[in-house]
Amino acid sequence: MTPAQLEAEISALGRPGMTLAARPDSSGALRNGFRAIAQSLERAKAWDAANPEKAQTYRELCARLDAETKRLEREESERTALERALRTSAAKLSRCGAGDRSLAAAADPDDTEALGVVKRWLAEKGKVWLALCGTPGTGKSVAATWAVREAIRSGSTAAFRRTSEIAKLSGFEAGAAELEHLKRVDLLALDDFGAELLTDYARAQLFELLDARHEAYGRTILTSNLQWQGAGGMAERLGERLVDRIAEGGTRQQLQKAPSMRRRP
Numbered sequence: 676m677t678p679a680q681l682e683a684e685i686s687a688l689g690r691p692g693m694t695l696a697a698r699p700d701s702s703g704a705l706r707n708g709f710r711a712i713a714q715s716l717e718r719a720k721a722w723d724a725a726n727p728e729k730a731q732t733y734r735e736l737c738a739r740l741d742a743e744t745k746r747l748e749r750e751e752s753e754r755t756a757l758e759r760a761l762r763t764s765a766a767k768l769s770r771c772g773a774g775d776r777s778l779a780a781a782a783d784p785d786d787t788e789a790l791g792v793v794k795r796w797l798a799e800k801g802k803v804w805l806a807l808c809g810t811p812g813t814g815k816s817v818a819a820t821w822a823v824r825e826a827i828r829s830g831s832t833a834a835f836r837r838t839s840e841i842a843k844l845s846g847f848e849a850g851a852a853e854l855e856h857l858k859r860v861d862l863l864a865l866d867d868f869g870a871e872l873l874t875d876y877a878r879a880q881l882f883e884l885l886d887a888r889h890e891a892y893g894r895t896i897l898t899s900n901l902q903w904q905g906a907g908g909m910a911e912r913l914g915e916r917l918v919d920r921i922a923e924g925g926t927r928q929q930l931q932k933a934p935s936m937r938r939r940p
Contacts, residue, residue, distance in 0.1 A: 678747070681740040688729050688736075691718040768827055773820045773835040773864075781821040787814035792928045793822050793896070803889065804925025807898045808909050813930045815898040819864035822896060831861040838868045841884060842877035854880065858887040861894065868899040869912050882917070889920055903929050 676684075693715050723730035768778060784790050789807055796805045807815045819835065826833035834857055841857075844850040857863055888895050901909040910918050921927055 676739070676743070678740055678743055681736055681743065685733060685736045685740065688733050690722050690726075690729070690733050691715060693719070768824060771823055771827060771833060771835050772840075773823060777816060777820045777835075778824060780817045781824045784817050784821050785814060787818065788930050789814040789818035789928075790821060792926070792930075793818040796896075796926050797822060797825070799926075802925050803892055803894055804921040804927075805894075805896045806903070806909065806913075806921055806925065806927040807896065807930060808901060808903045808928065809930030810932055811900050813932075815930065816866050819866060819896045819898050823862060823864050826862040832859070833862040833864075834860045835864045835866065837866045838881065841865070841881050842874070844880060846876075846880065854884060857884055858891065858893070862896070863888060863893060864896040864898070866898050868897045869901045869909055882914075885917060889917075889924075903927055 693712070723733075773781070789809070792807065793805065796802050807818065809815055823833040823835045836857065841854075844853055846854075885895065887893075897909075897913075899909045901907065901912070903909050905911075913921070
């Protein structure tokens with residue numbers, strides 16, 4: 676029953692109610708107020724004694740009313756908290772750096788090899804690095820976006836950036852602030868590693884970011900259209916130091932060739 680229905684059944688029992696005095700404006704009024712309360716308590720006590728079955732029903736209905744009211748309050752509190760979390764999550768997703776199209780694809784992604792690798796890696800809390808290598812259209816970017824989306828939805832901080840964006844960051848003011856932000860997020864996805872043309876300064880800035888994240892145990896996903904091994908491959912571009920770190924505390928996956936997702940109807 677609803678609280679209103681329970682209150683109606685309680686009222687129908689006819690038990691004398693509590694007399695609540697108006698706010699007293701003098702000591703005499705205060706004494707009269709206490710007296711009225713005491714008298715109403717006595718009437719209720721007498722009614723309980725004269726109507727034991729109804730008194731038991733009254734107590735049971737009051738207990739149910741109290742429980743139902745608390746349940747509704749709890750549900751309202753949970754609903755409000757969920758709505759607030761969804762609004763916060765939506766705002767964070769809009770600022771994470773992934774485009775609307777990528778986020779839409781990540782909301783209902785195809786079950787690709789890349790997505791499976793990302794899911795397993797996320798479940799391995801001790802893994803800091805994930806390197807996804809494979810030809811274009813194998814779902815690397817969608818899988819990385821999905822990881823960012825899930826991290827934000829779970830309350831963590833996350834960002835998605837193309838490596839070329841990092842290469843263009845200024846070392847001053849807004850660029851420096853952005854770099855510091857990316858060093859601190861819980862999860863960072865760097866997309867299309869190796870596609871950028873790096874100046875010496877940009878390369879130093881990129882590796883400063885990756886080094887800072889390693890020291891802070893920040894989880895990082897790198898995607899690349901390059902092969903992992905071979906001349907000009909991802910391992911060569913990352914350098915021996917980062918390759919060793921990925922081997923020690925991460926996962927690297929060379930994705931199998933598959934029909935490009937970009938050409939699917």
